[in-house]
Amino acid sequence: MTSVDALTFDDLTPDDMEAVLNLSGEAGWTQVADDWRLMMGLGYCAGFRDPSGVPIASGVALPMDDRYGWVSMVLVTRDWQRKGLATRIVDKCCEWLEEKGIMPLLDATPDGRTVYSQMGFHDLLSISRWRREGGDFGGEVTASPARAEALTWIADYDAKAFGAHRPSILGDLMTRGPAFVVDHEAGFLLGREGRGVTQLGPVSANDEAIAKSLLDTAVASISGTITIDAFDAQEGFASNLTTCGFAVQRGFTRMIRGPVRTMGDPTLAYAAAGPELG
Structure with missing residues (x-):
């Protein structure tokens, strides 16, 4: 299998719509093109591409206003999971927000909560x-x-x-x-x-x-x-x-x-x- 070092971290745009829909579909998530288009238009969407240029992982940093922003759509295709890509994406999204003085938030699954707790995130409320x-x-x-x-x-x-x-x-x-x-x-x-x-x-x-x-x-x-x-x-x-x-x-x-x-x-x-x- 290709090494992680051969992957490229890059912006994801509406030109990548088929690939990002495949990522959310593979995970069983319900987002459609309109959701991705909204997030890409208002925020920062980025991820990893394989050597052929196909996105195999994604993340979104979405400003709400000049104080708060959301980190979401952290997805990694099955063959590339458990290689640290998701953590790197969350860090990149947080950095993008924090450089603008915006505080990152997210809604974590139980498994994600364990990881995010080690990345400086703290619990606010349950959903x-x-x-x-x-x-x-x-x-x-x-x-x-x-x-x-x-x-x-x-x-x-x-x-x-x-x-x-x-x-x-x-x-x-x-x-x-x-x-x-x-x-x-x-x-x-x-x-x-x-x-x-x-x-x-x-x-x-x-x-x-x-x-x-x-x-x-x-x-x-x-x-x-x-x-x-x-x-x-x-x-x-x-x-x-x-x-x-x-x-x-x-x-x-x-x-x-x-x-x-x-x-x-x-x-x-x-x-x-x-x-x-x-």
Whole structure:
């Protein structure tokens, strides 16, 4: 097999779309070309190429604003795993953010958490991915579709709940999947179509009843499989997910490289946008 020394670390661009989709597909992840295009356009996407120039590993550093950024899409094709490539990619992505004064965060799997803890990351909070396989849902529809002009207040509300201002990301999500709001700017839910699944999130709301209204409306609008990454601290929202037919699939730990701090207002945040988008 070719030596690691023969690999080239390089930027990845939309010209590499087929290769990066193969990487996420091989891992069983649900990202589609629109997800990769968004991250490549707003952040730094890089990885290793084999001697023929084909990407065999990837990573993304995605600034949220001038304070916080996400490290994600750390993927290594099967034949090149356990050779230290993922660690090197995470270091490169963190360096790219930190050179701009941006603090790196990520949502780690249990295995990833062990590695990232040794790289200066510290736990912030826990997240569970819930999955619903589809079928009829008789929940009450009380939220309204989000109009384009709602982006301004949605971005401001999200910044309060999430802790960073990311209108470009939210605006992209509003064009790609479920997007619902509650009157008087009391909460919102966004989502996106992935490979074989609809990912719901972020979900932010003034209280649990509003979050439930948004969830019920979204689930009623989708016939296929749904996933949502819900914050474990919102125990009442977890009960609503169970009522809607969701079951826990796996867990994540949100981690930060730098001083541990509370981001945003966790009482308003019910679900994340996903490990790649925060």
